[in-house]
Amino acid sequence: MIAACAAAVEKIRPAPDPRFAAFAEHLTLIEQIEEDIVRYKTRRETFLDKNNLRLIDRAIIRLQAWRRRELKRLHGAFCAHADLKRRFELVTSVPGIGERTALAILVRMPELGFISREQAAALAGLAPYDDDSGRITGKRHIAGGRKRLRRSLYAGVLPAAFHWNPALIALYRRLIAAGKPHKLALIACARKLLIFANTVLARGTPWVEQSATA
Numbered sequence: 001m002i003a004a005c006a007a008a009v010e011k012i013r014p015a016p017d018p019r020f021a022a023f024a025e026h027l028t029l030i031e032q033i034e035e036d037i038v039r040y041k042t043r044r045e046t047f048l049d050k051n052n053l054r055l056i057d058r059a060i061i062r063l064q065a066w067r068r069r070e071l072k073r074l075h076g077a078f079c080a081h082a083d084l085k086r087r088f089e090l091v092t093s094v095p096g097i098g099e100r101t102a103l104a105i106l107v108r109m110p111e112l113g114f115i116s117r118e119q120a121a122a123l124a125g126l127a128p129y130d131d132d133s134g135r136i137t138g139k140r141h142i143a144g145g146r147k148r149l150r151r152s153l154y155a156g157v158l159p160a161a162f163h164w165n166p167a168l169i170a171l172y173r174r175l176i177a178a179g180k181p182h183k184l185a186l187i188a189c190a191r192k193l194l195i196f197a198n199t200v201l202a203r204g205t206p207w208v209e210q211s212a213t214a
Contacts, residue, residue: 016110019081023107026074031148033067075099078106087113093206094196096160096168104152105197112194113201120198125150126191153190161189166209168192 037060044056079085084106091102105112112120121127125145161168168189175185200207 019084020107020110023074023078026070026077027103027107028148030067030070030074031151033063033070037063037067071100071103074103078103087201090200090204090206091197094165094193094200095207096163096165096193097156097197101152101156102197104149104156105194108146108149108152112198115198117195117198120194121191124153124191124194126153126187126194150190153194154186157186157190157193160193161186165193165196167196 040056040060040063044053044060047053047056075088079088087106088102091097091105092099097105109120109123111123115123118127123145125147127145157168161172163169171192172185172189175188176182180188196207
């Protein structure tokens with residue numbers, strides 16, 4: 001009976017790594033600075049007076065410099081740990097994943113590399129769910145997940161799917177040629193980019209071109 005009960009108990013998961021609480025808070029600060037930069041740039045479009053524009057430009061420059069400093073500080077703190085530095089090197093071996101996107105992936109999803117590709121997509125809110133009802137079939141949508149990670153993936157996948165990652169470039173073009181809208185194609189590319197990161201972490205080896213079809 002004891003054995004039967006033990007078998008029925010859900011697998012015990014390790015306790016969360018205490019290092020990631022500080023990393024996540026620091027990353028949130030960087031994300032908020034980025035949001036402020038976007039707000040100032042949007043605000044700039046509504047002004048004509050040169051003095052006001054000069055003040056706004058100064059604010060943007062100051063925020064951009066602050067963002068660079070904080071990103072450098074977070075990267076340094078993260079890679080001060082040998083195991084985390086190795087994970088960072090693995091993830092950034094994927095074409096199209098730069099420092100900012102890598103930190104978001106690793107900090108916001110520390111379990112990456114120990115979960116399936118389907119679980120990774122679901123946790124990021126990038127897994128397609130069917131929305132069939134009545135006569136309407138075939139519709140798919142994404143929902144839930146870790147919103148801040150998803151935003152970072154969106155921001156990172158655009159240049160990756162247009163310039164840096166051949167597999168994503170091919171995927172995006174194929175989806176667009178099939179009549180899929182731009183946003184849906186980008187979501188699919190963001191999901192694939194996360195799967196690539198999960199793959200190199202799970203294997204413990206840097207990206208190789210063959211892994212694009214894994």
